Amino acid sequence: MKILPAFLGLTLSIIQSPGAQDHALDDFEGSDYGSWEIEGEAFAPGPQAPTKLYLNRSGNKLAMSRLEFSGDSATGTLTSPEFTIDRRWLHFLIGGGNHPDETCVELIVDGQVVRTAAGPSQKSLEPVAWDLKNLQGKTARLRLADRKTGRWGHIAADNFVLSNDDSELTTFALPADDKSDIVIADFEQPDYHPWSASGKAFSAGPYTPAASDSISGYEGKSLAKSQPADGSNETGSLLSPPFIISRPYLNFLIGGGDQAFRTALSLWIDGRIVRTSSGTGNDSLEWKTWDVSEFEGQTAALGIHDLTTGEEPVNYVLVDSISLSNTPKANHDSPSGSVEAAITQVRQDALNAIRRNQALAASDPYRPTYHYAPPSQRMNDPNGPAWSDGYHHLFYQHMVFVGHGSATNVHWGHARSRDLVNWETLPLAIRPLYENGELSVFSGNMAQDKHGQPAQFTTMVPYLPDIPRRIWIARPEDEDWITWTTTPASPQGLVPQGDLTRNIKDAFPFSAGDRRFLVLTDRTIPVYEAVNDDLTEWEYRGNIDEDSAECPNFFEVDGHWLYLASPHSPVRYRIGDFDPDSASFTPRSEGYLNHDTRFYASTLYKDDQGQTILLGVTRGQKKDRGWTGALAMPRVLSIGEDLKPRMSPPASLEKLRHSPFSLHTPVTLNDEVEVIEGLRGDTVEIMARFRAGDADSFGLQVRRSDDGSRFIPVMWKDGRIIVQRELEEYPCEYEIDPDTREVTFRIFLDKGILDACTDDGRVFESRIHYAPLEDLDIAVFAAGGSATLLSLDAWQMSPATIDHSLLLDSDQSE
Secondary structure: OOOHHHHHOOOOOOOOOOOOOOEEEEOOOOOOOOOOEEEEOOOOOOOEOOOOOOOOOOOOOEEEOOEOOOEOOOOEEEEOOOEEOOOOEEEEEEEEOOEOOOEEEEEEEOOEEEEEEEOOOOOOOEEEEEEOHHHOOOEEEEEEEEOOOOOOOOEEEEEEEEEOOOOOOOOOOOOOOOOOOEEEEOOOOOOOOOOEEEEOOEOOOOEOOOOOOOOEOOOOOOEEEEOOOOOOOOOEEEEOOOEEOOOOEEEEEEEEOOOOOOEEEEEEEOOEEEEEEEOOOEEEEEEEEEEOHHHOOOEEEEEEEEOOOOOOOOOOEEEEEEEEEOOOOOOOOOOOOOHHHHHHHHHHHHHHHHHHHHHHHHOOOOOOOOOOOOOOEEEEEEEEEEEEOOEEEEEEEEEOOOOOOOOOOEEEEEEEEOOOOOEEEEEEEEOOOHHHOEEEEEEEEEEEOOOOOEEEEEEEEEOOOOOOOEEEEEEEOOOOOOOEEEEOOOOEOOOOOOOOOOOOEEEEEEEEOOEEEEEEEOOOEEEEEEOOOOOOEEEEEEEEEOOOOEEEEEEEEOOEEEEEEEOOOOOEEEEEEEEOOOOEEEEEEEEEOOOOOOEEEEEEEEOOOOOEEEEEEEOOOOOOOOEEOEEOOOEEEEEOOOOOEEEEOOHHHHHHEEEEEEEOOOEEEEEEEEEEEEEEOOEEEEEEEEEEOOOOEEEEEEEEOOOOOOOEEEEEEOOEEEEOEOOOOOOOEOOOOOOOOEEEEEEEEEOOEEEEEEOOOOOEEEEEOOOOOOOOEEEEEEEEEEEEEEEEEEEEEOOOOEEOHHHHOOOOOO
C-alpha cells in the first residue's frame, strides 16, 4: 500500500482526517453511538476511552466491545446506518483479537459480507484500507462483530473515513491527561510491518545480533539495521506510516555510519526533512533526542535511510526504540537533529571523500595529464557548459563519494578555463537537496532567460519511492558562478507530474531567434517552448525524436540544426532544419560523432569567438584507482557543405608542445613496419601525412612494445578509419580524396587516453587504453601493398595546469 505521497506532501490531501476529498463516516467522539444499532451485551451505550488499551486512537474515544467491568466475556454487534460508497478507499483503525469472523469489522452490501478484517491481538490500533473500486455507488453498512469470549475476545475500531487517497495514517493522539511515552517502533516483531522498505538496503525484518556481534547499546532482542546479511552495499530506506506528533520530544537509539542524511534517521513533514541524525561512526547505539514541540499536532513520518555505496568506513545505519515522550532521553542542552547542521556536514563529507582518494588517483600511471579530471572520484556527464566573463565554464556529474560504480549521490562539479587546456576546479556547484528527498542531481544544461540571467536545468532524482523525477532550476548567487541555489519546484507545464514510469532527465534548453525551447529525455525526445520570460512556464510542442536516448542536444551550428543523442551506444547525430512555428525538425543527414562508446554524454555551447565547442566524457577506466571518467578532449565543431560534422582540437593545445621531432623525407612503405627512431612516449602529439598506394591498410602503431607484438593501431583500412579497435556495427567510413590520395592523422597520447582525428575534421575518435607502461614505441606501416609517409611532426606534451586548490581548500560551512 502506498503511504509516501501522504507524508511527503505530494498529493492535494496529505492527511486522512476529513477534508475536501474525504467523507468521514464516524470518529466515535460523541456521548453515544447515534444511529448505530447495538445488539447483544458486548457494547456499552456509547464510545469508550480505555486507559490501558489503544492509546494510539485518533481522538479521546473509540468503538469497543470490551467493557471495563466485564472484560472479554460478552458478545454482540454494532452496526452502522446505511451509507453510499462514494470514494474508492475506506480507511479505519482496528484493534482487538485476531480471530477472523469472530472479532472483526465487516462491510455489508446487499445483505452479504464483502470485506472483513480482524484485529491484530496487540495493544495498539492498526491502520486498514479497503479498496472499494468495484463497489462504488452501492449502499452499504459497517458491522463491528464480537462473537468471541475469553482472551482477546473483543473488537475495537476508530475513525472510519471514505477517501480517494490510498495512504494510511497512524495517529498517536492520547487523552490529554495521559503522559506516558508513545512507542512508535521497538523493532521486536519478526518483520518491519507497518513500516515499508524501498531499495535493497534492508532485509525483510529486524536484525537480531549474535552473541559475537559487535553491535551494542540496543534494547530488547533486535533492531533496525541496513545492509543485508549477505553484506552487499545497497541503498534504500525504511519508512514509517504517517503519524501525528503528540509529544514535545522524540527519543531514539542510533548507531552505525555518521554520514549526514545518508546513514540517518530523518523526520519528514510536508515533503521536507525537519529533523535528522546520523549514527555514531561505530556499532554502539546512543540515545538522541529531538525537540519536536514546534510540530505538535502535525502529520509526520520517519525514514531510516542508507544512501551509502560502500567506500565509507561504516556504511550502514542502526536504529532502535523510537518513541514520542514528554521527557528527553539525551542531554537536552545539546539539541540534535538540526537540518542546517546536516547540510553543512554532508558538504564536508563530500569534500573529505574527494580528499580521501586524491593521492590514490594521482598515483595512477594511466591518469591523464592534459585532459581535465576532478581530483578524485567518478566524473560522468559534462553539464551546462557556457562561456562567461573570460572563462569556459564546465559543470559535470561528480559522484563525490565513490571512485567508480553507479550514478548515486551525484553532485555537480565545476571547473573553469580560459583556453580549454588549463583548468581551475571550483567548489562543488550544485548539491542534492537531501532535505527535499533528492538523492542525485542528474544531468541538464544552461539557458539564459530574457533578462540575461543564467539558469541550469537540473534533474532531481528522488530517493523515496512513488515520487517521480523532476526538472529543477538552479541559479547563481554571484557573478563568478561559484555558489548556486536550487529551487525545489518544477517549471510549470514542463513534464506531466506524478507519472512514475517516466524517468525524465537531461534537459537541454536552446534558442531559436528570440524564442526559448527545451528538449529532454523521456519516452521520446519531446520539445517544449517557454511561455514566460523567466523560463518557469512551458508548453509541450511535439517530438524531435520518436525514440528515447540520453543527453539529447539540439543546437544551431552554421545555419543548420544539429541533434545529438547518446542512446547507450556511440553518440549519433542528425543535421537538418528546424521550424520554430511548428516546432518540427527535418533531418537531412545522420551518422555518428564517435564510433565507440568511450566518448559519451555530449553537450555543446558557443565561445566568445562564436565557435561551437563540443564536450563529452571519456569513460570505462578501471575501478579501485580512486577515479574514473575524464573530460574528453574538447572539439571545435562546424558543419561541412556535405551536411556532416567537422571537428578539430582547440588550437590552444599547441602551447603544451615541447621537444619537437620532424621527419620530412618521404618514406615508402611496402608491406612493412618502420619504427620511428628517436620518437617514443605516452604524452605525445603526432601529425603524420600519408599518401595512399595500393595497400589494404596503412597508418601508425602507437604504444608499441619493443618486440612489436603489442601496439594500438591508428589506420586507414579498406575505406574505414580504425582507432584501437573497430565495432563492426559502427564502422567509421572514410573515403580518400581521389585527387590527392592523402590522409593526415593527428594523434594525441595522454597516458591512458588516446585521441585521433584527421586534419580535414571528418573523423575525431576518443579512446581509453591500458597499454603496458613499458610500451612506448611509435611506428608507421603499410599492409597488403604500399603507402608513403610524406611527413611526420611530433611533440612531447607538457602537463596542463590543473589547479584543484579552490575545491580542496574550500570552506564548506558557508
